[in-house]
Amino acid sequence: MSLSVTRDFGRTEVDAARLGKLPDGATASSLLRSESDVQAPGQGWTFFVNGVRPETRADEYELAPGDRVQWDRRGPGAPARVRAIVGAFPGPFRYGLNGERRPVRVECDDAESDPCRDAKQTLESVDVSASGSSLGAPGTEHVTRLVVARWPRARIVRGGSTLEEGPRSSGVFVRFSEDGGALELLDDNGDVARTVHPGDGIALVAALRPRADELLWLVTSLDQRALAAGVRALREDKLRDAFAVAVTGRTVEKLPLEPR
Secondary structure, X not given: OEEEEEEOOOOEEEXXXXXXXXXXXXXXXXXXXXXXXXXXXXXXXXXXXXXXXXXXXXXXXXXXXXXXXEEEEOOOOOOOOOOEOOOOOOHHHHOOEOOEOOOEEEEEOOOOOHHHHHHHHHHXXXXXXXXXXXXXXXXXXXXXXXXXXXXXXXXXXXXXXXXXXXXXXXXXXXXXXXXXXXXXXXXXXXXXXXXXXXXXXXXXXXXXXXXXXXXXXXXXXXXXXXXXXXXXXXXXXXXXXXXXXXXXXXXXXXXXXXXX
């Protein structure tokens, strides 16, 4: 059980706490009050449990053992309602949502590739058993999916195409070009901070909620080498508190990028 308090899309940690035991009847709000000196959140604050933004109010959301809670405060004008983040790894895979562990499925465009095998081994290393399936397989309800695929192949999974529309649609501060030849990394305001092309060696690790009963984690890139780097970033210390990340080799940058 842990609590993180951050600001600016998880870029800066304000406070943190780990609990050995969850108090009876604890909610996202009561945990913040009891374990942090941060004042009760108001406008601009968002909370996530195991990397998912609940529809329930914070003072009504009852926590379960193992839950990872993150409160984040961001500035006004941010152009997205972020629905899911990657900063609680391995929480959503290991502990599930709303206190219920869900089946986990790994989908790859090449099931025999090293990135696909490495993704499954990574989940196994954190005590998560996962099935495998082809890219875009049906039956996505009540399943937590980890998709490992190059772009634009990854576009075919439910929710993938929203990454071409920007953060107002996807909740992720990136935008793929419609022809699949470029990836724009955006800043807090939704403006282009950097453009990535094939061969630049950059992967994206992001979480999406195409529908209320679905959770999709996506590792994707414009080339195979970068895809492997994205899978290597699936670690608690690499993703901690991040909303989404851009991965270059062993360097992990939190998204959105800071405005210039």
